[in-house]
Amino acid sequence: MRSHYMTHILRNYKRFLYSFFTTLFIACNFPTHITASSDNTAPILIISSYNPDTQFTTSNIISFNDTYRHLGGKSPISIENMNCQSLSGSQTWKKRLESILLKHAQLPPKLIILIGQEAWASYLSQDTLLFKNTPVLCSMASRNAVLLPDNNQDLKLWNPESIDVFKDMPNRNIKAGFAYEYDIKKNIELIMSFYPLTRNIAFISDNTYGGISLQALVKKEFKNFPNLNLILLDGRLKTIYSIIEDIKNLPPNTVILFGTWKVDASNAFFIKNAIYTMSGVNPKVPVFSVTASGLNNWVLGGYSPSYRQQGPDMAKQAINIEKGKEANIKFIPNEYIFDFNKIKELDIPVKKLPRNSILLNKELPLWEKYPVEFISTISVLIILVIALCCTLFFYFRTKKVKEHLEISEKELIIAKERAEESNRLKSAFLANMSHEIRTPLNAIVGFSTVLAEENKNEEQQEYIDIIQKNSDLLLRLINDILDLSRLESGRVQFNFSLCDITRLCRDQIAIINRVKKNTIAYIFEANEQLSMVTDPQRLQQIFINLLNNAGKFTDTGTITLSYNIEPDKNKVIFSVSDTGCGIPKDKQRQVFERFEKVNEFAQGSGLGLSICKLTINKMGGDIWIDPDYTKGSRFCFSHPLNLKMPPEKKH
Numbered sequence: 001m002r003s004h005y006m007t008h009i010l011r012n013y014k015r016f017l018y019s020f021f022t023t024l025f026i027a028c029n030f031p032t033h034i035t036a037s038s039d040n041t042a043p044i045l046i047i048s049s050y051n052p053d054t055q056f057t058t059s060n061i062i063s064f065n066d067t068y069r070h071l072g073g074k075s076p077i078s079i080e081n082m083n084c085q086s087l088s089g090s091q092t093w094k095k096r097l098e099s100i101l102l103k104h105a106q107l108p109p110k111l112i113i114l115i116g117q118e119a120w121a122s123y124l125s126q127d128t129l130l131f132k133n134t135p136v137l138c139s140m141a142s143r144n145a146v147l148l149p150d151n152n153q154d155l156k157l158w159n160p161e162s163i164d165v166f167k168d169m170p171n172r173n174i175k176a177g178f179a180y181e182y183d184i185k186k187n188i189e190l191i192m193s194f195y196p197l198t199r200n201i202a203f204i205s206d207n208t209y210g211g212i213s214l215q216a217l218v219k220k221e222f223k224n225f226p227n228l229n230l231i232l233l234d235g236r237l238k239t240i241y242s243i244i245e246d247i248k249n250l251p252p253n254t255v256i257l258f259g260t261w262k263v264d265a266s267n268a269f270f271i272k273n274a275i276y277t278m279s280g281v282n283p284k285v286p287v288f289s290v291t292a293s294g295l296n297n298w299v300l301g302g303y304s305p306s307y308r309q310q311g312p313d314m315a316k317q318a319i320n321i322e323k324g325k326e327a328n329i330k331f332i333p334n335e336y337i338f339d340f341n342k343i344k345e346l347d348i349p350v351k352k353l354p355r356n357s358i359l360l361n362k363e364l365p366l367w368e369k370y371p372v373e374f375i376s377t378i379s380v381l382i383i384l385v386i387a388l389c390c391t392l393f394f395y396f397r398t399k400k401v402k403e404h405l406e407i408s409e410k411e412l413i414i415a416k417e418r419a420e421e422s423n424r425l426k427s428a429f430l431a432n433m434s435h436e437i438r439t440p441l442n443a444i445v446g447f448s449t450v451l452a453e454e455n456k457n458e459e460q461q462e463y464i465d466i467i468q469k470n471s472d473l474l475l476r477l478i479n480d481i482l483d484l485s486r487l488e489s490g491r492v493q494f495n496f497s498l499c500d501i502t503r504l505c506r507d508q509i510a511i512i513n514r515v516k517k518n519t520i521a522y523i524f525e526a527n528e529q530l531s532m533v534t535d536p537q538r539l540q541q542i543f544i545n546l547l548n549n550a551g552k553f554t555d556t557g558t559i560t561l562s563y564n565i566e567p568d569k570n571k572v573i574f575s576v577s578d579t580g581c582g583i584p585k586d587k588q589r590q591v592f593e594r595f596e597k598v599n600e601f602a603q604g605s606g607l608g609l610s611i612c613k614l615t616i617n618k619m620g621g622d623i624w625i626d627p628d629y630t631k632g633s634r635f636c637f638s639h640p641l642n643l644k645m646p647p648e649k650k651h
Contacts, residue, residue, distance in 0.1 A: 043076040044068075044318060045109035047100060047123075049116025049140075050081040056309075057115055060139065063311030064113075064318075071319050075110060084118035086263040087155055087207045087236060094148050097122035101130040111318055113137045114177075117210050121148055124169055135321055138177030139310045141165075142210075143331065144217045156236050162216035166329060176317040176327035178310045182214060183334055184221035184257075186303045187290050188228070190336070191255050194300075194348060195286060200254040201228055204243065206235035206261045214259040214290065239264045240274050247281045258289040258299055286346060292337060296360060300346060301338030301353075308332075494535045494618065496643060501530040501539075501572075505561055508543045512551075520554055522547065525562040530572065533643040538615050545608040546576040546635050554580035554632065570641050575626070577634040588625045612637070619643070 046064075048057055065077060080100045084093055097119065108131050114120050120141040125148040146160035163169065165179075191198055203218050205211035215232065222230045231254070233246050243264070247256070261274045279298035289295060292304040313330075320327040336354045340362035343350065353359075367374040444467070509524040516522055543561065550559045557579030564573045583591060592613045609623075616623045616637050623637035 040107060041074075041076055042107060042110040043078045043104075044111045044113065045104055046077060046079045046113045046115065047097065047119045048079065048081050049118035049120075050083045057140065060115065060309055060311040060314070063309060064315045065311075067312040067315035068318060071315060073315070073319055073322070075322070078104070078109070082119055082122065084116070084209070086267050087209055087212060088267060090118075090121075090148055090155070090209055091151050091153065093118055093122040094125045098126065098130075105130065109134055111135055111137060111321055113139065113314065113318070114141065115139045117141055117145070117213065121145055121209055121213075124165060124172065129172070132173065134173065135175035136173050136177075137314060137317060137321070137327075138174060138179060138329075139314050141177065141179050142213060143179045143181045144213065146209075146213045146216050158212070158236075160212065160216050162213065162220040174329065175321060176329060178313065178330050178332055180305045180332050181334065182217060182290050182305070183303055184218050184290060185224065186334070187257060187288055188221070188225055190301075190303055190354070191257070191286075191288055194352065195253075195255055197253050198255050199227075199229060200231055200251055201257050202231040202233055202247075202250055202254055203257045203259060204233045204235075204261060205259040207263045207265055207267065208235075208260065211235055211260055211262075218257070218259075218290075235261060235264050237265055239266050240268065240277060244278060244281050247278060247285070250282060250285055254285060256285055256287040258287055258291070258294050258302075260291055260293050295337065295339055299339065300342040300348075301336065301357075303334050303336055305332045306335050492618070494538060496533050496535055498531060499534050499536045499539070501532060501534070501563070502526055504536060504540065505543070505563070508540060508547070509561060512544075512547055516551070519556040520551060521558045523558055523560045525560055528565065530563060530565060532572065532639070532641055534639065535619065538619065539639075542612050542615060542637070543576075545612050549608060549635075550576055550578035550580065550633065553582075554578045557632070565641075567641065571621070571638045572641055573636055573638055575634055575636045577629065578632040580632045582630075583625060583633050585627060588627065591625070592623065 046061060048061065050057070061079065068077070080103075082093060082096050082100070084090075112123075112131065112134055114123050114136065117140070120138055123136070124145060143165055144162050145165050146162060149155060149158050149160070165172075166174070188201065191201065201222075203215065205215040205218075215234065219230065219232075222228065231250070233243055235243070238246070240261075243261075250256075261278075264274075275294045275298050279294075287294065287299045289299040289302040290304060292302065292307065293299070295301070317327045319325075336357040338353060338357055338359055340359045343353075343359075350359075505524050505526070509522050513522050547559060547561065559579075560575075560577045562575050562577070564575075566573060592609050613623050616639070620640045620643065621638040623635065626634040626636055
């Protein structure tokens, strides 16, 4: 028999090792302090149980930090791991938590976050709280708990009372959080509705704090069911092998209520292996779960919490606490969940299931499994029937309709060709005219420059300056029209290459500072170096347009070029901010339209921002005005980080 059980365990050995070492790697490489405090700012102290759900715990911490920073949280975050494992170490947890709190006594935290049952219990078991006025937020904790044992307590004989944390311990300054409510009563009622002849309920719990707290809750709730006999399969006293023998020899009219099984009496660590092993021992005994453990394999179903990641919601509550807004305890709702395969295996009618039950592994009906195909087929059949019934009526009209459609099709083709030709001629006309105008205009610009260098009287010099200024303006307009027509017609070729973006930005700022107004300071800001694949010439053109545009509407102050890398979104956000007059919100959407100008009296063609938008769109990005910026105007545009280098041409 033992050999048979070992076969089940070895079958999942590789899966267990992969999961274990992945979890261990994440835990070991996660920093103890996400943010270090440089100005003695009170931190947010996260105390993690470091329980068997290490990977889930770590992902919650990471998502908490990301959301907290995204929402504007500025406080440093300190993380402490209690390294709690089996129940055998529970007598040290209380002291361990106390030492963690003492470690932070010189700079008391502004918020304490407890993650996991073990940290939760350690905090509740403190005789004296070090930080009485510090708000506490709980996560991955249960409303029903037990206080930790004394040092001289024999853990195998320990029989703690289950307490309702929020009713029995109101003075712990618990302000917010997320708590599970394991409902033993509803699970027993569910069992009796399926198996009314049940006389014994065997409850399985493991050698962890979660196991003993669930066991205490079960014993408390069983006082309301005097006609039922409770059989405790206690992981503090039993190994996986002795538990299996107990399951095999359960008396008639017995149903199993499963809690959790991760660590047994020998402190051996099991995940799914134990459940796989238990499942084949006594398949005729129905199994329900109060924690959803064992579903998809052994367990028929149960009433259990709807587990989900809590990190982002924890961050929102932390922000609310910092801002003095309302924050409270939220209880994770329970749900009825069943394995459809087990429902069929045990011949349980689906109609006996509670309303709104979730069914796992249910084979969907054809119309639910393939809704598009099913609807399409039915629609085709209906159309065919209608067509068959109306054939005689439409027979004489079909030919005329066909002819009309053919004529319409020809007209559409002709109209399309005309539109395409018109668009081509428009672009060609603009390009040719711009080119033809630019040639004599270059001569005017050149000779006006020569004239400007000669000695002239004041009136002549004024006329020459006007000619030069307007010639330059007209030349820029012609160049803008040429660029716009090329972009619209798709004749612009982008030359992508790996570019040092940081250097490109610095060089552009250095160039523009040489010819800047004395009252304006052009600044480049960046927290980290950036190199990526782009078209340097086009990107520089965008910078020039945005910086020049900002300079037109800024008399004094600063114009800042910066970027922010967002690797999770695979993009970088560039921004040009100024301290000018700003752009009214009712005009922010139309500034990217061609020939649109905020100030009709300002110089410029009104095409620069349109060219920027088309260029950015061609490179896979977007451009917008930051509506929340109030010191002037801030133009932002995105650029992908993952543009690929074009393949090298073979000679």
